Every structure is written in C-alpha cells, then in structure tokens.
Amino acid sequence: MKCLVDSGTVNAWCVRRKCKSKPPISQLVYRRQIVLHYLEKCKTVPKGPGRPSTSKxxxxxxxxxxxxxxxQVGHLLVSTIDKKMKRCAGEGCSSSIRTMCSKCNVGICIDCNFIFHNK
Ligand SMILES: [Zn+2]
Ligand SMILES: [Zn+2]
Incomplete structure (x- = not known):
C-alpha cells in the first residue's frame, strides 16, 4: 500500500513539473501538501446515513x-464480574453501570432493564 501511494505521488509530481503554468515545487513540499490534503479529508469524512451516535x-x-x-425467562439484573463498569445496552442510554443481565450478558441499567427486555 505504501509503495502504491509513493509511486502515485511521484507520478503526479512529474506530471505537475511538466506543466509550465504552475510554479515549480519541490517534491517534499508537494508530498506534504498531499498528506495535509488527506488529513483534512479524513477529518471531514461523513459518518454515513442513519443514527451516528447510537450506531457506534x-x-x-x-x-x-x-x-x-x-x-422473559431468567433475565436477572446482577452485578458485573469484578464490579467492572459496563456501558448500558439500552437504546439511547450511555450510562456506565455495574449491573448486567445475567442471561443476555450485556450491561444494562435499572432504568433500561424493562424496556430492553420488552418489545
Ligand atoms: Zn436479558
Ligand atoms: Zn440504561
């Protein structure tokens, strides 16, 4: 992958150098521009359609x-193993809790327990 990017960069640089209308530019500067361009691109990549916060x-x-x-059978709200913090699995709930459903094996807070197990 690195090789591909490298040769692509050099090719683009050669093309650019042949073009007389543009000011000459050192390969280093040019590469840096490309890297900065990609970094900028990564920052603004859309998260896609749907619900960004809950899909994560x-x-x-x-x-x-x-x-x-x-x-509806055997879903007991129990303490997590070693009292480890878990993220609540309830929809739209981001509480960190130390309770979990013993059957589903997911962290669930007291508030979400009923909703989580009922359609
Ligand atoms: Zn459960
Ligand atoms: Zn919850």
Whole structure:
C-alpha cells in the first residue's frame, strides 16, 4: 500500500513539473501538501446515513438474539464480574453501570432493564 501511494505521488509530481503554468515545487513540499490534503479529508469524512451516535454504541455491544432477549425467562439484573463498569445496552442510554443481565450478558441499567427486555 505504501509503495502504491509513493509511486502515485511521484507520478503526479512529474506530471505537475511538466506543466509550465504552475510554479515549480519541490517534491517534499508537494508530498506534504498531499498528506495535509488527506488529513483534512479524513477529518471531514461523513459518518454515513442513519443514527451516528447510537450506531457506534451498538457496534461495541454484544449482540443478543431477539429470541433470548424477549423470552422473559431468567433475565436477572446482577452485578458485573469484578464490579467492572459496563456501558448500558439500552437504546439511547450511555450510562456506565455495574449491573448486567445475567442471561443476555450485556450491561444494562435499572432504568433500561424493562424496556430492553420488552418489545
Ligand atoms: Zn436479558
Ligand atoms: Zn440504561
């Protein structure tokens, strides 16, 4: 990947140097411009359609199958192992809590426990 970028950069630089209307530019400066350009691009990359804040949340959570999640059997709110902080799996909730569902094995706060297990 690095080689590809390198040769691409040099090629573009050669093309630019042949073009007389533009002022001469050292390869180093030119490369730096490209890097800065890419950095700028990365900063402004759109997060895509949908819900940016909650989609990030769901990525980090263990996925619970709906069959288990809504079966209403044995979903006990228990303390997390070693009292480790967990992020609540409730939709739109970002609480850090020390309680979890023993069956779903996801962090869940007291407020979200009922909603999480009921459609
Ligand atoms: Zn559960
Ligand atoms: Zn919650």
């Amino acid at each position: 949340n769901s990525l980090t959570l263990n996925w619970v199958s709906d069959d288990i999640r809504y079966d």
